Amino acid sequence: MRYDTIILGGGLSALVCGISLQEKGVKCLIVSSGQSALHFFSGSFELISTDGSQREAMENLPDGHPYRKIGLDRVMELSKSVPEFFTRAGYALSGEYDRNHVENTILGSQKQVWLTVGSEGFPPVRGKLPISPLGVKMQMDLRKRFEILGGDYLMGDRAVRGEFRDGRLASIFTENHGSSPFIADKFVMATGSFFSRGLVSTPSGICEPVLHLDVDYCSDREEWYGKGFFDNQPYMRFGAVCSDRLEAVREGKVLPNVYVAGSLIGGADPIKEGCGAGVAIISALYVARQILEESL
Amino acid sequence: MTEEYDVLIIGGGATGAGTARDCARRGLRTALVEKGDFAEGATGRNHGLLHSGARYAVTDQESAGECIRENMILRRMASHCIDELDGLFVTLEEDDLQYQQLFIEACRSAGIRADAMDPEEALRLEPSLNPGIKGAVRVPDGYIDPFRLTTANVMDARNHGAVFHTYTEVVGLIRESDRIRGAVVRDRRSGEKREIRARVTVNAAGIWGQGIAALAGISLTMFPAKGTLLVFGHRVNNMVINRCRKPSNADILVPGDSISIIGTTSDRVPYDSLDKVAPTASEVDLLIREGSRLVPSLAETRILRAYCGVRPLVADDSDPTGRSISRGIVCFDHGQRDGLDGLVTITGGKLMTYRLMAQKATDVVCSKLGIEAPCTTAEVPLPGSGSKEGLKAGRMSHRAAMARLGTLAGRIPEEGEMLCECEHISEGEVDYAIRELGAGTLSELRRRSRIGMGTCQGEYCALRAALRLKAAGKSDDFVKKDIMDFLDERWKGVRPVAWGEALREAQFSSWLYEGVYGLGRDGSEKEDAQ
Numbered sequence: 001m002r003y004d005t006i007i008l009g010g011g012l013s014a015l016v017c018g019i020s021l022q023e024k025g026v027k028c029l030i031v032s033s034g035q036s037a038l039h040f041f042s043g044s045f046e047l048i049s050t051d052g053s054q055r056e057a058m059e060n061l062p063d064g065h066p067y068r069k070i071g072l073d074r075v076m077e078l079s080k081s082v083p084e085f086f087t088r089a090g091y092a093l094s095g096e097y098d099r100n101h102v103e104n105t106i107l108g109s110q111k112q113v114w115l116t117v118g119s120e121g122f123p124p125v126r127g128k129l130p131i132s133p134l135g136v137k138m139q140m141d142l143r144k145r146f147e148i149l150g151g152d153y154l155m156g157d158r159a160v161r162g163e164f165r166d167g168r169l170a171s172i173f174t175e176n177h178g179s180s181p182f183i184a185d186k187f188v189m190a191t192g193s194f195f196s197r198g199l200v201s202t203p204s205g206i207c208e209p210v211l212h213l214d215v216d217y218c219s220d221r222e223e224w225y226g227k228g229f230f231d232n233q234p235y236m237r238f239g240a241v242c243s244d245r246l247e248a249v250r251e252g253k254v255l256p257n258v259y260v261a262g263s264l265i266g267g268a269d270p271i272k273e274g275c276g277a278g279v280a281i282i283s284a285l286y287v288a289r290q291i292l293e294e295s296l
Numbered sequence: 297m298t299e300e301y302d303v304l305i306i307g308g309g310a311t312g313a314g315t316a317r318d319c320a321r322r323g324l325r326t327a328l329v330e331k332g333d334f335a336e337g338a339t340g341r342n343h344g345l346l347h348s349g350a351r352y353a354v355t356d357q358e359s360a361g362e363c364i365r366e367n368m369i370l371r372r373m374a375s376h377c378i379d380e381l382d383g384l385f386v387t388l389e390e391d392d393l394q395y396q397q398l399f400i401e402a403c404r405s406a407g408i409r410a411d412a413m414d415p416e417e418a419l420r421l422e423p424s425l426n427p428g429i430k431g432a433v434r435v436p437d438g439y440i441d442p443f444r445l446t447t448a449n450v451m452d453a454r455n456h457g458a459v460f461h462t463y464t465e466v467v468g469l470i471r472e473s474d475r476i477r478g479a480v481v482r483d484r485r486s487g488e489k490r491e492i493r494a495r496v497t498v499n500a501a502g503i504w505g506q507g508i509a510a511l512a513g514i515s516l517t518m519f520p521a522k523g524t525l526l527v528f529g530h531r532v533n534n535m536v537i538n539r540c541r542k543p544s545n546a547d548i549l550v551p552g553d554s555i556s557i558i559g560t561t562s563d564r565v566p567y568d569s570l571d572k573v574a575p576t577a578s579e580v581d582l583l584i585r586e587g588s589r590l591v592p593s594l595a596e597t598r599i600l601r602a603y604c605g606v607r608p609l610v611a612d613d614s615d616p617t618g619r620s621i622s623r624g625i626v627c628f629d630h631g632q633r634d635g636l637d638g639l640v641t642i643t644g645g646k647l648m649t650y651r652l653m654a655q656k657a658t659d660v661v662c663s664k665l666g667i668e669a670p671c672t673t674a675e676v677p678l679p680g681s682g683s684k685e686g687l688k689a690g691r692m693s694h695r696a697a698m699a700r701l702g703t704l705a706g707r708i709p710e711e712g713e714m715l716c717e718c719e720h721i722s723e724g725e726v727d728y729a730i731r732e733l734g735a736g737t738l739s740e741l742r743r744r745s746r747i748g749m750g751t752c753q754g755e756y757c758a759l760r761a762a763l764r765l766k767a768a769g770k771s772d773d774f775v776k777k778d779i780m781d782f783l784d785e786r787w788k789g790v791r792p793v794a795w796g797e798a799l800r801e802a803q804f805s806s807w808l809y810e811g812v813y814g815l816g817r818d819g820s821e822k823e824d825a826q
Contacts, residue, residue, distance in 0.1 A: 040804075042812040107759075107779075108772050109814035195803045201795040203581070222577060225794060229787035230780060230817040233806065235799065271810045 002183045003029045003152070005291055006172060008159045008210065009190035009198065011036030013262025013280035015142040017188055019089065020288035022149035026295060029182060030143075030151060031174060033158040036196060037263070037276075041135025044103050044113035045093075045281065047079060049274025051112055054079075054098060064267040066279050069244045070286050078285045079278075083115065085285075089145045091117055091138070114278065162187075162211045164250075168257045169211065186257050186291050189213065189240065189248060190284065193263040199238065206238055211258070214241040214249045216266045232272060239266025246287055259287040301327045301459075303661050304478050304494035306466050306508055308332075309339035310442060310647055312500035313449035314654030314673070320456035321676070322662060322669035327492055328458065329481050331465040333740050335446040337502050339647060340743060341605025343525065343550045343557050345536060346370065346378055346438035347648045350385060350410060351543060352623060353402035354395075359623045360406035362649050367436060369651065369674050376680040376702025377444040381551065383437025383536030384418055385410075387430045388589055391541050396431050399540055403435065410435050424533045424591045437536035439552040442647055443743045444700065447733055448678035455679070461492075462734075469497065469511045469639070476512060476630075476638040496661045499641040500653075502608040503570060509641060514634050516641060519611040519621060520567055522604050524579040525559030526587070526793065529598035529751050532556040537590055546586030549594075553700075554719055554750050558587040558594065565606065575602035575792045598797045600753060601789030608643050625649060627656045631664075638664075680704040696720035700746065707732065715764070716757040718750025726761055730768045738762060738782035753786045755805045759813065780815055 005021055007014045010032020018028045048067075050057035058072045067075045079097045086093050093115040095101050100112040118134050143153055157176045162169050171181035191198030191210065200209045206217045217238040218224065224235040240260045241249040248258040262280040263270060270276030303319050305312050308330025319326040330336075349363030371378055387393050396412065403410035411434045418432035419425055425432075450460060461481070468480035470491060478493035499508045509516035531551045539547035549558045561579050580602050588595035609621045626644035631637035642657035655671045662669065680702035687698065687706055693714055698705040712724040729735040729744035738754070738761055741747050747761050748754030762775045770778070783805065794802050809815050 037807070040808065040812065105812065105814035107776055107813045107815065109776070111814045193803065194800050195807065197800070201799045203795050221795070225791050227791075228817065229783040229806070230810065230815070233802075235794075236803070236806070271806050276807075276811065 001029070001180070003027050004184060004295065005029075005186040005188060006031065006182055006184040007188040007190055008172070009036070009192060009196070009262065009264075010034070010139075010143075010153075010155075011190065011192055011196065011262060011280065012038050012277065013284040014188070014190035015139070015146060016085070016281050017190060017261055017284035017288045018146045018151050019142065019149060020085070020285060021291060022146060022151045023088075024292050025150075026291065028146075028151045029154060029184070030146065031154045031157055031159050031172075031182075033197070034156055036139065037192065038135045038139045039131055041117075041132040041138065042105070043118045043132070043134055044095075044111070044116040045277035046112075046274040047100075047114040047278035047282075049112050050100060054100065054114075061273065062267070066246075066265045066268050066283055067275070069242070069246065069267075070282065074286070075282050078282050078289075081285065082281060086115075086117075089142060091141070093117055112274065159210045167253060167255070169255055172210070185295075186259070188259045188261055188287055188291075189264055190261040191264055193239065194235070196263075198264040201235075208240055208264070211248070211250065213255075213258075213260070214252065215239065216241050232269070236269040236271060237267055239268075240264050241266065245290060246283060259290070261287045299327065299459075299490075299492045301325045301478075301492070301494040302665060303327070303496045303498060304329065304492055305498045305500055306479065307500035307502060307504070308334040308446070308450075308460070308462060309337050309500070309502055310335065310446050310449070310650035311339075311502070311642060311645070311653050311657075312498075313446045313453065314650045315498055315500055315642065315657045316453040316458045316460070317449045317456070318654045318658040318671060318673050319661060320453040320458040321672055322658060322667060324661070324665070324667065326453065326458040327494065328453075328460050329464040329466060329479065329492065330460070330462045331484065331504075333462055333743060334450060335443050335743055337504070338605040338608060339442045339446055339502075341525075341603055342442065342523070342647055343548055343559055344439055344442055344552045345548060345550050345648075346440040347646065348383060348435040348437045349406055349408050350383070350399070350403050350433075350435040350437070351538060351548075353406050353408060354399055355542065356623065357402070357406050359646075360402070360408065362625070362652060363646070364406060364408045364436075366649050366652055367438070370440065370648075371438075373651070373674065373677050374440070374445055374448065374681050375677070376700070376704075377441045377448065377678070379439040379552065381438045381535050383435050383538055384422055384425070385433040385435060385538045385540035386418065386425060386590065387432070387540045388426060389428045389430060391430070391539070393430050395542075396433060396540055400433055403433075408435060422533060422535050422537065424593060425537065426590060426592055431540070433540060437538070439536070439550055440647070441552065441700075443746075444680070445650075445678075447744060448680050451679045451733075466501075466508060466511065469508075471512070474636055476636060495638065496664055497639050498657050498661060499639065499643075500657065502643065503606045505608060505641055505643050506567060512630070512636060512639055514630055514636060514639075516628070517611040518567065518643070519609040520565050520570060521562050521607045521609055521621075522565045522573050523560035523562055523607060524575040524583065524602060524604040525557050526580065526583050526602050527600040527789075528556045528558070528594065529600050529797075530555065532591060532593060532597055539590060546583045547590070549587060549590055553746065555600065558583050562607075570606055573604055573606060574788065575604050577792060579604075580792050599793040600751065600798065601786070602792040603789050610644050625653050625656060627653070627660060629660050629664075693720045693722040693725070697722065697725050701725075715760050716747050716750065718752050718757070719746045721745055721747055721757070723764060726764050727768070730764060736765070736770075737778050738765070739785055741765075742782075748782065748786060752801065753790060753805075754782060755801060755808065758782055759809075776815060779809065780817065783809060
């Protein structure tokens, strides 16, 4: 099977990237193993945690943060297009693209958030797994929009390896399709972090299991963790190495036709910085824009 | 205001709780102080192995004999805390099969049933075993839940009038010439100090007993031997598995409730580091390496957490590891030993022999007070361990509750929402622990009900259980802080083994509790302040 772009992963970042590309007629395939972090969606997106200016708060982000790679001005510019993107998908978000507002959590704490889909995202569940009905519905709606726009969505499958030619990724193979390759010009890795198995850890190290992309992490396992549960957890910032254009790196060399989007990108702490959804959406839009520019 | 009792017991582990039960049943006005929660020390930090005594048969016949006698008593008296699994002592390829004969003879002379079987039969009984074993011996080992055991002793003592003060630390002993008359205690939550007077004081503080003795000006040198254990994510084996050799590292694998536990290591730690001991990466690696010699699948099985305890051994300076120090019971009447009357120390021993230790201590106390009432703890079952006749099991969670609480399961409603999927704990069982077992925090709930001890390590149930505490009247701020303390405590055990699935789970927990619920050490306060 041949596509313009193949996106690995089925979460928020993959869907935003896929929809953006299909909206411009780029033929995409999404390979999704199923449940994603969207299933545990609080109801609000966060761009960066601050009660002041988002742009100023971003100035304090460490070097190597995905927002820094993308460029802070470009992050704010892309952020401006987000409410409209979701309006087209049938979701009227409340909140301003460039200013946080406050939402209550079910424990009565208050959180600074960016754009809100609904306040009932995560009800206190009794006797059930904590699943966000709103997040599940949103994933289904975004998938539907992607498919209506002409995208193919491979559900319940998982990419297992890639085939490289002349320093580029030529095709990928999946669990369910055995030896039949999926071929494309461009690939987007949006497979997530540890939780979504975009990164896999063992006692001796951390790897990206599909393409064996270079991963940035400290080799001493004792250094992966903070002492307290609520302390900084260095492992949160571990992720795939990538260029400022978010191109993936393998064996020290940039892969010019493979991009990284969402929480697989290293350098961010989605929890401490309150940037999980922001990195997912903004990096996806940035990658989609570059793919569109290159295919003109 | 001064309280006055016949006996004051220091320490709320199995030994202290058992002593309180024995004293109260013999009619003594009894009080117990514990610096933390019940079973928070070594009592709750071991394998939960119902020893047959076989492990000590070759090296320590006296301990072995004590173990097997108590084993048989506890099966009757504490049936709801016990899983009668039986155990195997297996000889691996690299072990000497000749040791087996020595072992069997030693077991038999200590009164322990020990039946040799060929490797095929052992593998049929216990398929998880290393298929290369050269031999196996079946012995009456089992599993004993130390938390339930302690809770049941406390409950029975209370029913007989004993008074318990947890989070109450002894900061001094009341000394009147050559006699101890009770203790000065500090409530660790309010900071308030007060006196509790008693005709006899029992030091049952485990490894902390050295410090209690020091308060009396008495020298008691403990040998703090740290032991680290790993909890695996599911029940890997059906029977207790031991290695048939001289006691060494990582040679016992015990299945208990929904999990299996491998251990231990044994290393001397400085006495002043007791409250800071933690499992290390090299201990974890050693336990996996050695454990998977016994049961190969351990190398691939998810590890939930690592934890460690400190054995209250009494020092023998000739043995640097503590392995060969007797696990025998040490009971000192300090009137005889040091000329300081009114103080008794009960230490050494094992979880297995807690009842016998309690009996010995209570005998000394009674003889001092001139009381002749006999010990009944070997005949009267603990609350929960009575006849199950007439008790009906309803839903799955209620059947699980029956396995945990025995006859006490009748006190919780059969219907009700499931609160913990890992261990099948219903909302009703949690409410029962809050209402009747005095659980006021999530960590106390964990020790009274097992919430947070299963696969998810509290990820799903912490919030739900916290909402039950709230329903029982705890404030929002208390509940938020309690969830954070609980997750911190769970993380302490997960951190040494946080890779693979455990790291996935940890990342998800952070996302849930910090990201979605908005908790954080500075986060929630900072955000609340706006």
